[in-house]
Amino acid sequence: MLKGLVVIDRERCKGCGLCIESCPFGVLGFSGEYNSSGYNVATMVQPEKCTGCAICAQGCPDVAIEVYRLQPQGAKEAA
Amino acid sequence: MSQLSTQIPEGYVKVFSRPRSLSDAKYTYCPGCHHGIIGRLIAEAIDELGIQERAVGVAPVGCAVFLFRFYNVDFVQAAHGRACAVATGLKRASPNLIVFTYQGDGDLAAIGTAETVHAANRGENFTVIFVNNQIYGMTGGEMAPTTLPGQRTVTCPEGRDVKLTGHPLKVSEMLAQLDGPVYITRQAVYDARHIQMAKKAILKAFRNQAEGKGFSLVEIVADCPTNFQMSPVEANRWVVEKALQYFPLGDLKVKED
Ligand SMILES: Cc1ncc(C[n+]2csc(CCOP(=O)(O)OP(=O)(O)O)c2C)c(N)n1
Numbered sequence: 528m529l530k531g532l533v534v535i536d537r538e539r540c541k542g543c544g545l546c547i548e549s550c551p552f553g554v555l556g557f558s559g560e561y562n563s564s565g566y567n568v569a570t571m572v573q574p575e576k577c578t579g580c581a582i583c584a585q586g587c588p589d590v591a592i593e594v595y596r597l598q599p600q601g602a603k604e605a606a
Numbered sequence: 607m608s609q610l611s612t613q614i615p616e617g618y619v620k621v622f623s624r625p626r627s628l629s630d631a632k633y634t635y636c637p638g639c640h641h642g643i644i645g646r647l648i649a650e651a652i653d654e655l656g657i658q659e660r661a662v663g664v665a666p667v668g669c670a671v672f673l674f675r676f677y678n679v680d681f682v683q684a685a686h687g688r689a690c691a692v693a694t695g696l697k698r699a700s701p702n703l704i705v706f707t708y709q710g711d712g713d714l715a716a717i718g719t720a721e722t723v724h725a726a727n728r729g730e731n732f733t734v735i736f737v738n739n740q741i742y743g744m745t746g747g748e749m750a751p752t753t754l755p756g757q758r759t760v761t762c763p764e765g766r767d768v769k770l771t772g773h774p775l776k777v778s779e780m781l782a783q784l785d786g787p788v789y790i791t792r793q794a795v796y797d798a799r800h801i802q803m804a805k806k807a808i809l810k811a812f813r814n815q816a817e818g819k820g821f822s823l824v825e826i827v828a829d830c831p832t833n834f835q836m837s838p839v840e841a842n843r844w845v846v847e848k849a850l851q852y853f854p855l856g857d858l859k860v861k862e863d
Contacts, residue, residue, distance in 0.1 A: 534613070538632070539632055541636075541637035543638035543838040544838060544839060545638055545838050545842070548839050548842075566637065579621055581621060582798040584622040585622075585643075585798040585801050586643065586795075586797065586798055586801060587642075588633070588637075588640065588641070588642030588643050588838075589633055589635075589642050590624050590628060590633075590642065590646045593620060593622060593624075594623075595614055596619060596621045598618070598619050
């Protein structure tokens with residue numbers, strides 16, 4: 528099973544919800560916390576389900592999402 | 607972003623991050639706007655082709671008017687609709703540059719129709735990214751030449767009446783009839799699969815220019831949640847269910863050598 532992790536830049540997030548809608552595993556949700564622009568920022572609500580597929584990041588209009596994947600021992604960084 | 611990265615547990619590697627050609631400036635677009643995705647795809651294409659140093663963008667008038675702030679790439683700001691004329695001058699004077707315009711439908715298909723058609727017809731060797739969101743976004747949601755029949759906007763609150771204001775202008779179909787262009791395609795960015803396809807099209811349009819082939823235009827059928835008065839999720843659905851019926855996706859012209 529792939530294990531992933533996303534980091535959402537709170538100040539870039541505009542709370543549009545497209546990442547939440549697009550995640551195939553229901554990993555993301557609204558945090559209920561507001562950034563300095565007043566947007567309800569997205570966050571991982573079920574982090575254990577994240578596979579690091581990056582579908583959320585592909586569709587994030589504000590390029591606010593970084594995606595990480597747990598690599599098997601010895602594998603090289605892909606980015 | 608570095609301070610964010612420090613929270614990453616050991617063993618995790620980065621598989622997706624902001625492209626180098628995007629600056630740290632925050633986008634000025636509304637929540638859910640497709641302009642942001644398209645902007646990122648262009649930056650990724652510039653990174654992948656290694657052309658950051660010789661790329662020059664021509665920014666439009668419209669919501670993307672601040673485009674130059676969002677990139678670590680040189681930019682020129684054109685008068686409304688005149689991006690293709692400015693790009694013609696840039697590319698002819700400095701053929702080594704990789705020149706692209708980024709234009710909305712109000713900019714490219716209304717006030718700038720003549721410049722666009724003639725640049726395409728002359729087969730100018732630059733790349734056009736055409737964002738068709740079927741509305742004038744920046745000025746508050748007026749009817750555009752690309753507004754769908756029956757679509758409500760602030761200047762046609764009862765819906766576009768084709769008897770009064772004509773039919774949506776099919777720019778890509780029109781330009782594909784000309785002998786000048788080498789590549790005319792229509793793409794969308796409402797889901798990850800289509801975003802990848804749009805990225806491929808943008809890469810091809812830039813490669814065509816680098817190889818000296820001539821005029822390429824990538825139209826992207828986009829949304830405008832604010833002026834459609836929809837949530838970003840509903841606006842995505844609008845693109846699929848309404849806009850793509852009138853503006854079907856696919857390559858309209860691919861001239862192989
Ligand atoms: C010469 C001139 N005429 C009109 C305007 C007003 N104006 C600003 S943006 C715009 C249209 C924007 O629509 P579009 O190109 O579709 O871009 P969007 O904002 O939707 O991204 C218009 C008519 C202007 N700035 N300059």
